[in-house]
């Protein structure tokens with residue numbers, strides 16, 4: 537099936553895909569081409585899709601098997617694996633914006649998701665963009681001394697870190713019981729498909745760095761985050777109806793923007809694709 541792929545930045549972060557109907561069957565050749573593009577560009581923006589919840593879930597299967605979300609009680613009607621992202625008022629004048637600071641999804645899971653995808657149901661008139669930053673490029677640009685410092689380090693990721701910059705939606709009883717043990721992951725991971733190294737950070741969930749005093753660990757994560765979230769690593773997605781956007785949690789962090797009128801509804805369907813155990817990057821000086 538013919539389609540047009542257009543890079544969305546000059547640093548291989550984001551590509552737009554036109555001319556595909558994701559409801560149509562996807563053969564092996566197209567599936568492989570899309571997965572190759574995904575490993576190269578990390579964020580794919582399919583335009584002009586109109587998908588019910590089950591149809592959206594089905595499109596995710598181009599990239600792998602669906603994975604369930606932590607919150608078992610926030611599902612779109614029609615499909616158990618489709619989660620709902622929506623601005624919600626939690627107190628007078630106070631709103632919860634899911635995903636409002638940079639993170640990678642479900643990193644507290646011992647086997648975190650390969651990918652996450654969103655498809656809008658209702659969008660604000662202005663704002664509500666999603667920002668993505670390329671963690672391969674951020675790693676490559678680190679000073680050698682920093683690369684040496686973080687070589688081999690591992691972080692403990694819990695559901696909500698004591699140091700999280702924002703409060704997460706609390707889990708109900710069913711979801712709490714289903715929570716996996718914390719993930720202990722390398723700070724530098726190896727992407728299993730493109731073979732590149734990437735920083736693997738998530739201040740919402742990192743509780744500690746193994747063997748490092750707390751103040752030192754917090755300062756290190758803050759320094760790496762300040763580096764990784766520079767504009768030069770970013771693709772900023774302005775949502776349009778019909779978008780199906782899928783990103784690689786192994787190579788980008790993302791954040792939602794709560795910069796819109798909270799009287800308007802921003803409502804998207806969300807799915808996750810199962811990943812593989814996080815591969816530690818080989819020590820510096822050893823080829824991948």
Ligand code: SIN
Pocket residue numbers: 621634635636641652665666790791792793804806
């Ligand atoms: C998320 O963090 O998964 C949600 C991102 C968004 O709503 O833009």
